[in-house]
Amino acid sequence: MFRKILIANRGEIAVRIIKTCRELGIKTIGVYSEADKETLHVTLADEAYYIGGSRVSESYLNIERIIEVAKKADADAIHPGYGLLSENADFAKACNRAGITFIGPSPEVIQKMGNKIEARKLMVESGVPIVPGTKSPIKNTDEAVEVAKKMGYPIMLKASAGGGGIGIEIINNEDELKQKFASNQRRSENYFANGEMYLEKYIQNPRHIEVQILADKYGNTIHLWERDCSTQRHHQKVIEEAPATFLSSETRNMLVNTAIKAAKSLEYTNAGTIEFLVSENQEIYFLEMNTRLQVEHPITEEITGIDLVEEQIRIAKGQKLRYRQEDIQCKGHAIEVRIYAEDPVTFFPSPGTISNITLPEGENIRHELAIQNGSIITPFYDPMIGKMIVKGADRPEAISLLKEALEEYGIEGIKTNIPTLMEISSHPKFEQGEITTNFMKTEFNSPMKSSGR
Template structure:
């Protein structure tokens, strides 16, 4: 069945290719929008139509709502898939699509706005009875007020931007002196990145796991989960390796976590595909962290263990289809791991743009969601992730073996990549035992064998 005749993809790189792949399977025509820097990119060639919307700078192309909407009108696209990043969680963009009579493939602007404010999201979850990290949700009107409340809550604390994301606008403060020192700069950073300097305080959870739940909700009150993903391998709050299911959770905690996620999305009347993110402490007590109202970078591991195409599901739900399955129909089969391949120096972590002169990819027991091929130019203007390596096994050990083989056979020349770091993670005893936390990668990076690259 064809849900929309033509979909415009308001994104680039591997996620644009990923959406195009599903659209082709569904018989839906696709429109790519691209910047001048991406004129020769793979996703531009693979789309049925392509429209250049501006120069390399994202704010003059991919983030320009008027240009994206004009491209949709020009090509007759009736729906827009935002991918992740860029405009994917911009309520003004979702609202504009609605005003123009186009379908935004995601939740409503109201929900995006609600979940875009971490303070409002916390309040919504508290209302639904979902545990949240102890903290202060009110407006921190001054550094003096922040100090007073922090002394009441007790250190260490996380100072966070309410409108923040991707680790930006977050600061761990150990004492009053540090809070006073960073309050002003964190406010300014939040203003600069998000146009909103509102901050709030949360208790810092020591050695946490970052675990998220994939959910899908239709417009008729039905909601399901597609199990959880462990996303604790992070550098500066950016995920590097993800897997599903979590090797840490007990079945009892898993069931409680999944139920809490569904309770939260039902309370707010969520529609389409989304992700509820939680932190889980060493005793398996979990707390709501935030909700991402879009497709996640790490969605392939969920697809691999459930057999459900999440992009197709997004499209179906945006077309007001009912969920085609019930919770009991969704089975977890096997284990899946994803590694993010970045074009970056493995020692300094600086981006490594340039031309890929040679590229040898693994061929067996692996799924590759890549933005590039041999000869592709990696631009300095965008996120340096160039691909994702995904493996699956009947169990975690098998998925790990496949990943180890895939990484060892991957060869990239012309640019630097983080493949040595990925290999170090996969081979590390702590990771193999499945007992790692969000501190794991920072600790690993202090070891000489990794820092040598």
């Protein structure tokens, strides 16, 4: 097993990785920016090193500095977590050149799947159904207009290198396309250093369903069932569930088998997620592949009993999968809510100092946090400050526990989206499982009613 793992990340995911490493007897190396020098992941790591200024470009995206620290601390592996450098092929290559194991797939696979246009081509070659759309980058607004005329509106305008909902727009007519193409292209260049854009046919009222896979270096690939991530705002997930209760057995089998087929065609290794859109009549379309651990991985752990971070580490070390497909049983229903430091009415970020936290407790309540009393929430990073996961014997029981837990959840000193989550969990459509990716837009488009929490 690895001796020391450097965690090239921050916040709750860094704390999460430290927890599993401790259980495996692996020493951890934390890295931190100027803004994070007193955060929980720094305190919990066995060693911690300063890597730069508060902005991510100065620290958490500084490949050269992170590799330098990994060598200095004698790390034999690096876990990238999610976001930041987790899907950066150049970072994976830099780890390899330094003789340090990158806990994830090969740089070649990361690069292939990181470019959405190339990923679509690969899926077509593998026989995986995709949303109809362009096969090569759209160079400018004029070309986009001509292509859109042939496709028919509405369409999706997407950044080829995009992620996290950035660079995605629903376009209803030619005027909107002319207005938004150049601005989205510039935004993509700023966020991803890649301005390539493409168009997809817009699927009306779909569900966003993803399949978790694990694959070792010996050709063994398994799925760990699916997650429903349809409750999202501006393409950012807010609540995730496992399993997806609306799927028919036939559609579920098609999804998981298609995901395994896609992973095998790439000779994929480690943990990964194949994301799909599922239409109202349960047609499936490949959306993208995330070549990393997902934010919502805990709900899969809850229904399968498998520690995904541990499996990532074991696979990276060269071990064979410890499970066969028939070993992976789906038990109960799990729901994860993302806790954001944001105003529940305006949705604007709410930096500040946390003066008090009251967490709900119970056997089937799990918290993933990197905050405590006195924690300072800065404006430099994503406003997600934690996650709460609940589990029930079935979906109604999980929702009932979620409501109770949210009532007990208190964070003072900053504003959070807890009132928003309380409203969603009590909404009739949510309770009945009638959730599509348009749910938040249609039901909560106006400012939220704040409960004052």
